[in-house]
Amino acid sequence: MRAIGATQAEEAPGGSPRGRRAGFVPHNWRRFWRLVSRYMPKRLYARSLIIVIAPMILLQSVIAFMFMERHWQTVTQRLSQAVTRDIAAIIDMIETYPPGDNYAEVIRIAQDRLSLKIDLLPPAPLPAPGPKPFFSILDHILSEEITRQINRPFWLDTVGNSNIVEIRIQLEDKVLRVFARRSQAYASNTHIFLLWMVGTSLVLLTIAIPFLRNQIRPIMQLAEAAESFGKGRPTPSDFKPRGAEEVRRAGIAFLQMRERIERQIEQRTAMLTGVSHDLRTILTRFKLQLALAGKKIDTTALNQDIDDMQSMLEGYLAFARGEAAEDTGRFDLRSYLDKLGDEARLRKRGFTASIAGKPEVQVRPNAFSRLLGNIIGNAFRYAENIKVTAIHTRGALIVTIEDDGPGIPPERREDVFKPFVRLDSARQDVGGTGLGLAIARDIARSHGGDITLDESAMGGLKATIKVPA
Template sequence: MPKRLYARSLIIIIAPMVLLQSLIAFVFMERHWQTVTQRLSTAVVRDISGIIDLMDTFPQDPGHENLIRISRERLALNISILPLDPLPAPGPKPFFSILDSILSEEITRQINRPFWIDTVGDSDLVEIRIQLEDKVLRVFARRSQAYASNTLIFLVWMAGSALVLLAIAILFLRNQIKPIQQLAAAADSFGKGRPAPPNFKPRGAEEVRRAGAAFIVMRERIERQIEQRTTMLSGVSHDLRTILTRFKLQLALVSNRLDTAAMEQDVEDMQSMLEGYLAFARSEAEEETGTVNLDRVFAKLKEEGNLLGRGFTSTIRGPAEIQVRPNAFSRLVSNLVSNSFRYAKNVYVLADHRDGWLTITIDDDGPGIPKEMREEVFKPFFRLDEARNQDSSGTGLGLAIALDIARSHGGDIILDESPKKGLRAIIRIPA
């Protein structure tokens, strides 16, 4: 069965119509067409049989002029008397001709003499030859006399009306399916973090309109909730920054009398944590979709790797340009690659862009992450105590932010064991 609603709806409309018309055509062909043709052929053969009886009853008329005249004027049969010659060889039978079979059966049943008929072709006449004792009777009859000629008209009208009805049904069905397709496209765009189509509004049947209106309300609630969360966390971060600034000023004033190195380090850690919180809060903020060139993204990461003394290798398969939220996507890739830079010496990146999906595979030769901990590391503020360096700077939000961005684009991140003996991170998002 087709998977699309439009194709299934067409089948629901077309299948009963085709079944009904097939049944009607079968009944018509089996009953009406065959019955009418049978009766017409019987009447024609009965007339021919009567002509043969008259010829046998009145042999004193050698030319049978009166019989020929009466047959033409009263019976609409054009007859002629031919010398006694062998009948022509039987011609090829048509694949489907009800007239040929019924006419042959009637001649055999009523006359029971050698005969030859020609019903093949587009001619309006049917030729019949019957071998008598000393001559051959040739009869030309109109095809309509022995054949139900209105069958083709019936079939043409039936097929034509069916096509007209199907065209109208398809036109109306397409208009009913289009609002559902627009609603699906709007929901898909929202799931990928992209703005809804500019011309989207509830249309179509009442149920579809209600679904569209409910989607719009849901989208507005989610956007409002994200905006409120971002505003709240941004305000908290701003207030704490003010306190940290005064704290730094006080440290500077007392730096000549006290050893403030530890306190300054605490301030820097708090600053870093605040920046991480703010980045996490902004990860779902609204950002317009734009074009990002993967070559440029990987070039910046390579420069970062060179500064840190790390090896970086990147490969791109397919188009280098993708449609995503630029800042969020750059943060997504940067968080994962920077995480590999921190714990590995070499990083290998493969971007595969095809079939509407972008898959970025990041491999490193670091210590990796135990299998049972690969889901836990995506939780905010989670830090490993053995596999990763606990004393290194960080807030524990890098992977959480990366996963949040990937899912806001309609994708996901999967961690696995790398062939390079380290960690493999797979980013898969629609692009």
């Protein structure tokens, strides 16, 4: 019973060696492809070259193998058969002469008619077999033919001289030494076939690589145009849909999408500008009526309400506009931080700033100034000490603002980026519209970057701005 149970357990799909091997093979296959994908080039141009070159190399390798295996081996075998047949005929002629006769006529016939140089040596043991050559197709085929047609002890040297093959055959009372040209027994013109394959491959690659580069260029230009649009920069002036039909359709779709987005932004801005204008007119009349009322009523609180409403309208309009119409230009971080240092002294705040890398960056200047102003303005409002660190590396700008204020709870840090959201604790937004951080993140994302909040080493809040520059 124990043996039967063991057999049944071994045959179970989940625990049997066969089942484990079945699960092991797909795992190894997936692991192999992950390894291949890790080392594969990531760019489209390099991958396209591999798609062109890999099948060509595979095809030519198969053709070369078939040629070497079939044609080359067949031709070499037929040549070796002919040489061995000539040697066998010479041996027959030698053995038909009476002992002691002169074999000069046989030597002449072999040299003039068969292109073989022969010598008859005194009886002696054959040399010891030499090492087999690494690529021994001639050695192997010629040995087989001598064994099959002559069937006598022999010694063969195919590597001593690159152009000559030496063969020694043990006869009854003498040793026959034969020198034959390698080309008589070996298909030596295969290099022409290999050179032809390599030459045609080079010609094909010379044509394919420029053509492929010309097809990839429109895709790269489309990617650059999309990236520029994501960073809020204008489309390159030389961009137009070109290339294959699919690429042209993608380029046209991108331009149409950009036009629709810009038109939507313009319509939203125009609508809110009209609303703002109408409300400003009402507020102006309201303020005029209060001024005409004179001292009959207390207008201080009403004027404060009007100012708050005016500030709210400006904030709404700025948020809706998002500074999207501004072109990119040079922004001097050092000059801007110096102005913030002067403002910090007026506010009696501790302020330190440092810049690593070039202080000039390519952004939308007014929008980026508004972004920094909103973040650092909040720090001035709620903290006593502020530290600003700017790192301008190749292609990226990272600005870090830290303070020693009350900070923001981790669960509320994303909420403060939502429009019109105010915090009831921590940082009390007693003024404003609750749009400062929303506008700041909107500007950062329009540049292709973002803003994140974290805990500062100074005890307050740490804001990190990352934008391409």
